[in-house]
Amino acid sequence: MPRTLRRRTLLPLAAALAVALAGCGTAQSPASSPSAPPAGPGFPVTIDHALGSTTIATSPQRVVTIGWSDQDAVLALGVQPVGTTEWFDEQPGAIFPWATAAAKGATPEIVANAGEISFEKVAALRPDLILALYEGLDRSEYDKLSAIAPTVAHPGAYDAFGAPWQETTVTIGRALGREAQAKDLVAGVEQKLAAVRTAHPQWATKTMLVMATAEAGTYGVFSPQDPKARFFADLGFSTQPPWLAPRVQDNLANVSAEEFTLLDVDRLAWTSDPDLLATLQNDPIYNRLDVVRNGRVSYFDYTQAPFPGAAITFNTVLSIPYALDQVVPELEKLDAKP
Numbered sequence: 001m002p003r004t005l006r007r008r009t010l011l012p013l014a015a016a017l018a019v020a021l022a023g024c025g026t027a028q029s030p031a032s033s034p035s036a037p038p039a040g041p042g043f044p045v046t047i048d049h050a051l052g053s054t055t056i057a058t059s060p061q062r063v064v065t066i067g068w069s070d071q072d073a074v075l076a077l078g079v080q081p082v083g084t085t086e087w088f089d090e091q092p093g094a095i096f097p098w099a100t101a102a103a104k105g106a107t108p109e110i111v112a113n114a115g116e117i118s119f120e121k122v123a124a125l126r127p128d129l130i131l132a133l134y135e136g137l138d139r140s141e142y143d144k145l146s147a148i149a150p151t152v153a154h155p156g157a158y159d160a161f162g163a164p165w166q167e168t169t170v171t172i173g174r175a176l177g178r179e180a181q182a183k184d185l186v187a188g189v190e191q192k193l194a195a196v197r198t199a200h201p202q203w204a205t206k207t208m209l210v211m212a213t214a215e216a217g218t219y220g221v222f223s224p225q226d227p228k229a230r231f232f233a234d235l236g237f238s239t240q241p242p243w244l245a246p247r248v249q250d251n252l253a254n255v256s257a258e259e260f261t262l263l264d265v266d267r268l269a270w271t272s273d274p275d276l277l278a279t280l281q282n283d284p285i286y287n288r289l290d291v292v293r294n295g296r297v298s299y300f301d302y303t304q305a306p307f308p309g310a311a312i313t314f315n316t317v318l319s320i321p322y323a324l325d326q327v328v329p330e331l332e333k334l335d336a337k338p
Contacts, residue, residue, distance in 0.1 A: 042177040049133075050156040051142045057150075059177050060129035064122055066145065067134035067154075068114050069227075072099050072316035073172040074131065076185055080105030083125045085112040088302065088310070098311060098322035117141065123148045129175060133168045134227075136160030161251055162225030166190070169317045185317050192321055196328060197236040202335065206266035208237035209244075214279055214286060217257040223248040227315035228271060231323065235331070241265065257285050264289050267334065268297040271309035296337050298330055 046055045064083035065071045071084045071094060080103065084094040091097075093107040111121040122130065122145065130151040137145070137153050137160075145151040152175055155163045166186045173182025197203070210229045213220035222229045224240045225248075233239045243262060247253035255262050268291050270276065277299060280286055291297060302309030308330075311323035 042174075042179070045174055045177070047152050047171060047175060048156065049153040050160070051137065051139060051153040054146075054150045054152050056129060056175055058128070060127075060175065062125065062127045063129045063131065063176070064111060064125055064127040064149070065108075066112055066117060066122075066130055066132040066137070066151075067168075069134045069314040069316050069319075070131045070168070070172065071095070071108070072314060072318040073169045073182070074176070075099050075102035076169070076317045077173055077176055077178045077181055078102075079176055079178075081108045082106075082127065083111040083122060084108040085114060086110050087114045087313075096307060096310060096314070096319070097305070098314075098319045102318065117145075119144050119148070131172060131175065133163060133171060134161060159223065159225050159251065161227070162223065164230060165227065165315050165317060165320070182317075189317055189320050192324060193234045196324060197234075200236060200328075200332070200335075203236035203331075204238075206237055207241055208232045208239055208267040208269060209241070209263060209265050210239065211263075211268055211270045212252050214276070214283055217285070219255045219257075219260065219263060219286070220252040221255060221263070223251045223253065226251055228269075228312050231312050231315045231320070232269060234320075235328075237267065260285050260289065264291050266296065267291065267331075269312075270297070270299050271302050271313050272299045273301065273303045294337055296334050298327075298334065300327065300330070 043059055044055050044057045046053055060079070063074055063079055063081045065074060065081050066085055068085050068087045071081050074081050075095070086094050093103070094110060095103045095107070109121065109125060111118055111125065127149045130145050130149050132142075132145065132151060132153050133155070135154055142151060142153055152171065154160050155167055155171065157163075169186050170179060170182045173179040210222040210226065210232060211219065212222050221244060224230075224233070224245060229239045241262075244253050270280075286292060300309035300312055301307070302313060306326055308323060308326035311319040311326060315323075
């Protein structure tokens with residue numbers, strides 16, 4: 001489910017911890033193990049996050065990504081995760097087209113679906129690092145994962161699922177002992193984004209709302225912190241009309257049918273599927289919007305190749321260049337619209 005955050009089902013604590021302790025033993029203190037690898041340059045490293053701080057004693061060899069898109073930064077840095085999380089439109093190992101060139105190892109095992117973690121599968125992989133940056137772990141989940149291996153949760157300065165891709169990339173780089181490489185990757189992608197902004201200065205004068213839901217007479221708009229909104233902001237669009245941020249709860253701001261004119265901005269963008277498109281086509285209120293009647297709406301499918309909506313939704317160091325190739329031409333077609 002790519003656009004809203006589903007509630008996860010947890011395994012019983014005792015069972016998960018039993019598996020973790022039986023399968024991983026001293027996973028939280030690898031430096032104390034006789035077979036632990038050398039620390040490597042830059043280790044130990046301590047990373048602060050929303051649920052505390054995590055010390056990584058040695059260079060990680062077996063990485064599991066619980067964050068829904070964390071695998072992209074790991075792969076971009078030349079590390080092959082042993083376990084990943086499926087989000088939507090499942091690809092083998094949760095590796096999408098923009099990441100396949102970087103995925104040179106064995107296909108990772110799926111250890112979680114977005115919203116549901118199999119702690120037994122995580123433990124069975126014997127990870128020495130668990131990354132959960134594009135996630136919203138609660139304390140119980142974090143404690144269970146930390147009993148298996150050092151676990152890095154989302155940055156504390158942002159909402160869950162709200163950290164900028166630049167920060168998550170550099171944080172993952174620090175955790176892997178590859179911070180300088182991560183910063184170079186970020187700089188390269190930022191140059192591509194800057195080139196798009198330079199080529200399209202008119203976008204800086206436009207307000208773009210990134211839409212999430214349309215159901216029961218209520219419309220959901222993504223938080224300005226959401227990766228999809230950040231993607232369009234990085235292209236130059238304004239994504240934060242004054243009314244939006246105060247309404248955000250759980251990553252969405254709801255707009256009732258009575259207030260639907262709030263949505264009448266310069267541009268709308270949806271990461272969509274055929275069912276959503278059918279809903280919108282049959283929605284009389286939505287179709288009264290000037291932005292809709294004048295054709296200033298973009299629909300980016302996340303269910304079929306080449307997956308432009310999925311690339312926007314991931315908004316990672318690997319998916320952004322791919323998304324630019326898919327999305328920018330579509331946005332350019334709307335520039336001539338009134």
